[in-house]
Amino acid sequence: MKIEELSISVNGTDFVLTQFEKYDYADLLEMAEMPHFVSTGMNVESDGFVSVQKRVRHYLNAMLDSYLSGPYRCLGLALRNTNGKLIGAVEFSEIGMIDVNDAYMAYFLHPNYRGQGLAMKMVLTAIMFVYQQMGVRVLRTAVDTDNTVQQILLRTLGFEQIDDASVKGICCTTVAEVPNVKQKLLFKIEEKSLLSTLVHRAGLNF
Numbered sequence: 001m002k003i004e005e006l007s008i009s010v011n012g013t014d015f016v017l018t019q020f021e022k023y024d025y026a027d028l029l030e031m032a033e034m035p036h037f038v039s040t041g042m043n044v045e046s047d048g049f050v051s052v053q054k055r056v057r058h059y060l061n062a063m064l065d066s067y068l069s070g071p072y073r074c075l076g077l078a079l080r081n082t083n084g085k086l087i088g089a090v091e092f093s094e095i096g097m098i099d100v101n102d103a104y105m106a107y108f109l110h111p112n113y114r115g116q117g118l119a120m121k122m123v124l125t126a127i128m129f130v131y132q133q134m135g136v137r138v139l140r141t142a143v144d145t146d147n148t149v150q151q152i153l154l155r156t157l158g159f160e161q162i163d164d165a166s167v168k169g170i171c172c173t174t175v176a177e178v179p180n181v182k183q184k185l186l187f188k189i190e191e192k193s194l195l196s197t198l199v200h201r202a203g204l205n206f
Contacts (some may be wrong), residue, residue: 006077008127010118017077017090020063024078029055031110042158049175056110063091078124079109079118089111090126092136101137101191103130110143114141124202127157131198137191142184151185159187 006017032052063076064170073095079088088109095103107126109119130136141159143150155161161188189197198204 003077003129007128008079008118008119008121008125010116013083015087015118015122016080017067017129018080018121019075020060020078020086020089022064024063024086025056025060028060029053031087031108032056037108037111045171062139063089075134076128077129079122081113088119088122090123092130092134092139095130095134095136096198100121100142101135103136103139105136105139105141114149121154123153123157124198127194128198128202128204131194131204135192138189139194140186140188142186145183145185151187154187157189157201158193159189160193162186162188 003019008015008017011091012051017126029052053137062074066074066076072093074090074093075095076089078086081087081154088107088160090105090107092105105127107119107123109122127136135141141154143154151161174204
């Protein structure tokens with residue numbers, strides 16, 4: 001299934017969300033090697049055993065293998081500027097694994113494009129797509145405890161912080177006892193709040 005480009009405009013500048021391509025490796029690696037690069041999805045920090053390069057390659061392969069059918073669907077959407085350069089992404093995994101209309105969401109954005117509302121537009125556009133085209137009605141995610149910017153964005157979109165005990169799913173398991181892994185805060189948005197967000201912030205019409 002070929003996904004058509006999803007257009008985004010911020011302050012007169014155009015961007016598109018589209019599928020990942022093999023040539024995206026260089027752009028992903030560039031971001032991953034930036035100091036203090038923050039991502040809720042692309043886990044690229046070297047642990048001393050696996051290099052950043054191999055982690056980026058593994059991430060890209062996973063995004064290229066996105067599949068929209070079967071019992072455990074997943075989807076990766078790449079954000080590109082007018083030159084086609086990859087500057088961010090939103091990914092949805094575990095679609096239908098926990099509940100029929102449930103999915104885990106993660107995203108990241110190039111540091112040079114932050115602070116202009118693009119992350120909000122990117123995430124909203126991606127959520128609108130999976131809501132309309134894939135039937136996703138509930139979303140889960142996890143954010144580093146010190147990443148207040150992403151926490152604010154999620155709360156603005158209607159996500160609520162939840163306890164470990166109330167979450168099922170591999171991606172949202174607690175990491176408190178795993179060495180060298182940052183503590184995570186878990187967030188979730190239910191169908192009613194998700195619909196309200198799409199209607200009032202993304203202009204969803206029925």
